[in-house]
Amino acid sequence: MTSNFHADLANDIGLLFKNVEVLKLWVASDELDLQKLITFIQSYVADKKIDYLRNDPVQFIQTTFRYETCKSLRDFCIDSICAEPKILLNCYSPQRGPSFGDGWDLTIETDCSLYSHSNNSYNDITKFIPNTTRLNLEDYEVFQLIHRN
Incomplete structure (x- = not known):
């Protein structure tokens, strides 16, 4: 060659x-x-x-x-x-949403209507929490932080 x-x-x-x-x-x-x-x-x-x-x-x-x-x-x-x-x-895929991982507590539904492209945020983050009884205090604090931003 x-x-x-x-x-x-x-x-x-x-x-x-x-x-x-x-x-x-x-x-x-x-x-x-x-x-x-x-x-x-x-x-x-x-x-x-x-x-x-x-x-x-x-x-x-x-x-x-x-x-x-x-x-x-x-x-x-x-x-x-x-x-x-x-x-x-800041990585985001329109098909998958933000990439947080694939654990039970990190699954994000693919309903794109929840994502607001105008302000690059989710309209209602609580829809992404599969079962709130399974979350611990640390998870709650993380979601509160995400929800505020």
């Missing part, structure tokens, strides 16, 4: 794989011990990691924590979010 082929491959990885799919290719390459491909993917992801983190922080973080191969990216995610928490706290 020529060096032009490798350079073209490195440039085109972003076109072939959207967002975190390139991380899955990285993991597969590592499992198959494809060293040249691993090198190109690592350099590509190193250049684009902040874009990946800003575009889809939850998916990017989940993927980096799922695979040991992505340890350096995991550390980058933690450092970036600690330095700039709004990366994670």
Whole structure:
């Protein structure tokens, strides 16, 4: 293979794989011990990691924590979010709402009529609490804080 082929491959990885799919290719390459491909993917992801983190922080973080191969990216995610928490706290998807996680107490209904795009907030946050008897004082304080903002 020529060096032009490798350079073209490195440039085109972003076109072939959207967002975190390139991380899955990285993991597969590592499992198959494809060293040249691993090198190109690592350099590509190193250049684009902040874009990946800003575009889809939850998916990017989940993927980096799922695979040991992505340890350096995991550390980058933690450092970036600690330095700039709004990366994670302000992420919003019209299909899923804000990304708070997937626990029973963090599930958000997908009824978009509850979300007000004009002021970027939810009209009635209490509709998102599945069962108030299961919440503890700390949960209540968090919801009160969210409701005030």
